Amino acid sequence: MTASSTRRPTAARSRLAAVGSIAVAGALLLTGCGDQTDKTGGSGSTDSATRAVEAPLADRLPQEIRDKGAIKVGSDIAYAPVEFKDASGNTVGIDPDIAAAMGKQLGVEFQFENGTFDSLITGLRSGRYDIAMSAMTDTKDRQEGIDSDTGKKVGEGVDFVDYFTAxxxxxxxxxxxxxxxxxxxxxxxxxxxxxxxxxxxxxxxxxxxxxxxxxxxxxxxxxxxxxxxxxxxxxxxxxxxxxxxxxxxxxxxxxxxxxxxxxxxxxxAPYGIAVAKNDAQLRDALKAALDAIIANGEYGKILDKWGVAEGAVEEAVINGGK
Incomplete structure (x- = not known):
């Protein structure tokens, strides 16, 4: 779901191997050393090692997100198969599955909250959501806060972490x-x-x-x-x-x-996860998590499950929309 703009395919794969290697090396380092300390200065070596293995990118997140243990996601949950309610009322689809896989890397839960599509960026701007993930196309207008109908600036815009092409x-x-x-x-x-x-x-x-x-x-x-x-x-x-x-x-x-x-x-054009302009740390953590699940194969399995493998990207890109 998007506002119109000239689009292009996402960038070619270039850093996946490096991301995967760093993640594995970091996990091995933490599990192999017995003198690691936690961020509060205590010993906690076993807990630190366990957290690193279970959620290797947790320390990339802003501390307030880590403390909450959750990322609030604004989404129009009526857009099957991207996000929708199943017969039991559960939120399912491409976006929730990708978010859940990223959550394992980051050690947090992605909590989807329903909203009308044209209000999601407003909700993000007001702090109601931490991110918006709803088949939202990454466009220059949205990056810059421009109303595509009037050409007028209506907000500060958002950053995108691009994760799919449609x-x-x-x-x-x-x-x-x-x-x-x-x-x-x-x-x-x-x-x-x-x-x-x-x-x-x-x-x-x-x-x-x-x-x-x-x-x-x-x-x-x-x-x-x-x-x-x-x-x-x-x-x-x-x-x-x-x-x-x-x-x-x-x-x-x-x-x-x-x-x-x-x-x-x-x-x-690319779908992007929208993040507030002043939240670069969260944006970069999401990019790292997406790169990790592309590298470990979970991303590809999710797209295969929903029959949309042709929309796969090879690398997470920030603000790749035009």
């Missing part, structure tokens, strides 16, 4: 694509989207190009599930969302009988 797709009711293959084919039709996302921005941009006698009508909703319901009920001609979400809806809605993807995905 494009945007169009989908229609199954067997009724109405000739829609590209964004220009939406002229004269109605499209449903989630408010505040790149899909909405792309639809607005396309609407400006449509001839006067073929206007593009856009209906935006608080979450993607509402948009899907509208399309399923015949209230629109097409929907648009990030590729993993659109593909998941096509596969699962109505047992695969409700929707179909049309055309190719566009605007491939």
């Amino acid at each position: 494009g945007v797709s169009i989908y229609t009711k199954k067997g009724d694509d109405q000739g829609i293959k590209t964004w220009s084919d939406l002229c004269g039709k109605k499209v449903v989207v989630q408010r505040g996302t790149v899909s909405e921005d792309l639809a607005k941009a396309e609407a400006k190009k449509c001839p006067k006698n073929k206007k593009l009508s856009i209906e935006a909703f608080d979450n993607d599930q509402q948009a899907q319901t509208r399309l399923r009920g015949g209230g629109a001609d097409a929907g648009s969302s990030d590729f993993p979400v659109a593909a998941y809806a096509v596969k699962t809605s109505g047992g695969g009988k409700d929707f179909q993807l049309v055309g190719e995905q566009v605007e491939a």
Whole structure:
């Protein structure tokens, strides 16, 4: 879920081997030496060694986060398969799984709290959340606190730790694509989207190009599930969302009988974990944890589990969005 901007793939792998080697070497050093002391100056060698093995990157976190033992995550938990509630009401998906793997490296729990997507950065800015992780595309506008609609500065912006790459797709009711293959084919039709996302921005941009006698009508909703319901009920001609979400809806809605993807995905760009500009230590700790789970293979297993391996990055990147 994103605001529009020119996008690019994330950077190539370059420091994973070094990160993995440092983590392993650090763990061996701490377990092999009997005279290690804890940060308070006590002996505590066994406890220190145990913590280093169980959570090798814990000391990278700000002390207040370590003291809490948790990172509060703002997320729009209605965006399957990235984050959503399962039949038992548990928060599941790509983001929660990646966060849990990172949490093992950092020795903390990532606690997901539900919020509407377009309010997450505001919640981060106000201190309600420590981070925002919600299929949020890393863009220059968000980095700089610029409203993508008006071009005006509305805040100090955020930093991103990029962890996935995704494009945007169009989908229609199954067997009724109405000739829609590209964004220009939406002229004269109605499209449903989630408010505040790149899909909405792309639809607005396309609407400006449509001839006067073929206007593009856009209906935006608080979450993607509402948009899907509208399309399923015949209230629109097409929907648009990030590729993993659109593909998941096509596969699962109505047992695969409700929707179909049309055309190719566009605007491939990085998803980023948003962190306040004044929280560089937390940002860098998250980057180290992500690099660690990429190196140890947990990251790849998670993406394979959800069928989105094509969106994998080879290295965590800070503010890679354009």
